[in-house]
Amino acid sequence: MPTVMVAAAPVGPVAPVAPVAPVGPVGPVGPVAPVGPVGPVGPAAPAAPAGPVAPVAPAAPSAPVAPVAPRGITKSKIASSLVPELLTSTGSSGSPAITLPTDTVAVRPLGPVVPVGPVEPFIYAQH
Numbered sequence: 001m002p003t004v005m006v007a008a009a010p011v012g013p014v015a016p017v018a019p020v021a022p023v024g025p026v027g028p029v030g031p032v033a034p035v036g037p038v039g040p041v042g043p044a045a046p047a048a049p050a051g052p053v054a055p056v057a058p059a060a061p062s063a064p065v066a067p068v069a070p071r072g073i074t075k076s077k078i079a080s081s082l083v084p085e086l087l088t089s090t091g092s093s094g095s096p097a098i099t100l101p102t103d104t105v106a107v108r109p110l111g112p113v114v115p116v117g118p119v120e121p122f123i124y125a126q127h
Contacts, residue, residue: 064115
């Protein structure tokens with residue numbers, strides 16, 4: 001539930017506030033001992049090379065798998081031409097025509113296809 005905001009009545013004039021004692025100047029800070037120059041840093045010793053790593057054994061090829069389950073049907077963007085796009089109906093001659101859209105029937109999807117093996121990479125050479 002929203003609340004209503006009401007402005008408070010203004011406060012009357014406030015009596016003047018007595019002046020605050022000024023803060024005096026701060027005494028000078030004593031000198032700090034100078035920092036001596038830093039010599040150049042010498043080169044670090046090189047790290048030891050990493051030793052050879054044992055080769056990894058090749059993995060066995062994976063066997064083809066059957067489809068697990070349908071994940072839904074992708075909406076077809078091609079409609080079937082079995083049903084006309086518009087249906088025009090009139091009650092009698094001389095009455096206004098009513099044009100109604102008909103249902104769009106999706107084309108029947110293709111059946112499952114045989115799995116295809118891997119394809120060599122295609123390298124596009126621009127001429």
